[in-house]
Amino acid sequence: MAPGAPSSSPSPVLAVLLFSLVLAPAQAIVVYTDREVHGAVGSRVTLHCSFWSSEWVSDDISFTWRYQPEGGRDAISIFHYAKGQPYIDEVGTFKERIQWVGDPRWKDGSIVIHNLDYSDNGTFTCDVKNPPDIVGKTSQVTLYVFEKVPTRYGVVLGAVIGAVLGGVLLLLLLFYLVRYCWLRRQAALQRRLSAMEKGKLHKIGKDSSKRGRQTPVLYAMLDHSRSTKAASEKKSKGLGESRKDKK
Amino acid sequence: MLLLLLSIIVLHVAVLVLLFVSTIVSEWIVGNGHATDLWQNCSTSSSGSIRHCFSSSTNEWLQSVQATMILSVIFSVMSLFLFFCQLFTLTKGGRFYLTGIFQILAGLCVMSAASIYTVRHSEWHLNSDYSYGFAYILAWVAFPLALLSGVIYVILRKRE
Numbered sequence: 032m033a034p035g036a037p038s039s040s041p042s043p044v045l046a047v048l049l050f051s052l053v054l055a056p057a058q059a060i061v062v063y064t065d066r067e068v069h070g071a072v073g074s075r076v077t078l079h080c081s082f083w084s085s086e087w088v089s090d091d092i093s094f095t096w097r098y099q100p101e102g103g104r105d106a107i108s109i110f111h112y113a114k115g116q117p118y119i120d121e122v123g124t125f126k127e128r129i130q131w132v133g134d135p136r137w138k139d140g141s142i143v144i145h146n147l148d149y150s151d152n153g154t155f156t157c158d159v160k161n162p163p164d165i166v167g168k169t170s171q172v173t174l175y176v177f178e179k180v181p182t183r184y185g186v187v188l189g190a191v192i193g194a195v196l197g198g199v200l201l202l203l204l205l206f207y208l209v210r211y212c213w214l215r216r217q218a219a220l221q222r223r224l225s226a227m228e229k230g231k232l233h234k235i236g237k238d239s240s241k242r243g244r245q246t247p248v249l250y251a252m253l254d255h256s257r258s259t260k261a262a263s264e265k266k267s268k269g270l271g272e273s274r275k276d277k278k
Numbered sequence: 279m280l281l282l283l284l285s286i287i288v289l290h291v292a293v294l295v296l297l298f299v300s301t302i303v304s305e306w307i308v309g310n311g312h313a314t315d316l317w318q319n320c321s322t323s324s325s326g327s328i329r330h331c332f333s334s335s336t337n338e339w340l341q342s343v344q345a346t347m348i349l350s351v352i353f354s355v356m357s358l359f360l361f362f363c364q365l366f367t368l369t370k371g372g373r374f375y376l377t378g379i380f381q382i383l384a385g386l387c388v389m390s391a392a393s394i395y396t397v398r399h400s401e402w403h404l405n406s407d408y409s410y411g412f413a414y415i416l417a418w419v420a421f422p423l424a425l426l427s428g429v430i431y432v433i434l435r436k437r438e
Binding site: 181182183184185186187188189190191192195196199203 | 348
């Protein structure tokens with residue numbers, strides 16, 4: 032313990048922390064879209080747009096979609112939603128092809144573009160403003176239009192592995208289920224047979240001789256074996272023989 | 279008795295190693311300076327110093343070959359695990375059915391993978407001069423060995 036060593040009190044550190052927290056700017060709005068979207072010529076594609084805002088969704092919320100053609104420099108505005116009213120492009124290249132499928136309450140600002148063409152290749156930007164939370168970064172999604180949409184890598188791989196493994200496991204399960212049910216039925220028959228034996232023994236009575244007791248039991252077992260399957264028949268015969276041997 | 283057990287386990291592990299090597303090593307088709315396998319194409323420059331590797335195409339047949347090779351490895355590993363389970367839990371005189379079935383499945387998977395690759399390899403590698411690499415041959419060798427191992431398990435009876 033060194034005397035006179037300066038001890039740093041925690042209070043200045045705490046003060047700086049509180050200072051930064053209180054005076055830090057409110058978190059900006061964050062917009063999320065897919066990174067790229069693939070579409071086939073003539074079909075339609077959905078451009079998803081979602082956002083996170085530190086404020087509640089206000090009635091003045093606005094969504095704007097801009098389009099920048101591939102290789103082009105300027106971005107034109109193709110869709111706007113403000114004060115609960117969607118405004119769709121009616122004069123540009125996306126005339127009558129855009130459909131608003133978003134819902135501000137669910138923080139969804141997606142649009143659908145119908146009847147794709149190769150000229151639709153490019154970058155789409157989604158811009159969301161939620162007053163008073165208006166500062167934020169927009170998000171971009173690139174649209175690729177193909178003649179035929181290629182399947183993503185791994186779909187066939189996963190499908191084959193999943194199907195074969197699932198099929199094998201299912202077959203095994205089925206086999207064990209059937210075997211379990213069959214074994215349970217065998218066990219139930221066994222129990223019935225032994226219960227019948229005990230019942231016959233009690234019915235015969237206490238003052239009958241040992242010999243007298245043996246034969247009715249044998250008769251009962253043979254009688255039972257005639258009316259049940261071969262497995263139980265074998266078992267009862269075996270039991271009868273062992274009783275004879277014991278005597 | 280112990281010798282038999284040991285030789286069976288050695289055979290099974292050998293099949294497993296063959297399957298692993300064949301799936302992972304990049305030597306299914308080789309040519310001058312390039313080697314391809316299920317996962318990537320690698321080409322060496324003429325001086326031998328630079329090696330470029332690109333991932334293979336996303337052809338559906340190549341994906342199915344990858345899937346069946348992976349399945350064969352999975353089945354073989356499960357079969358080994360089941361063998362040790364059944365060794366301790368099976369009743370005397372019982373047969374290692376589950377183990378044998380999985381090993382035979384692994385063999386069938388490897389066979390289908392190698393066959394599909396043989397028939398369809400021109401769809402994803404476009405070099406004209408090529409020859410089959412050792413990983414491809416190992417896949418074909420693993421097939422009868424896996425079948426043999428599986429059949430041995432089915433025939434074997436547990437003695438104590």
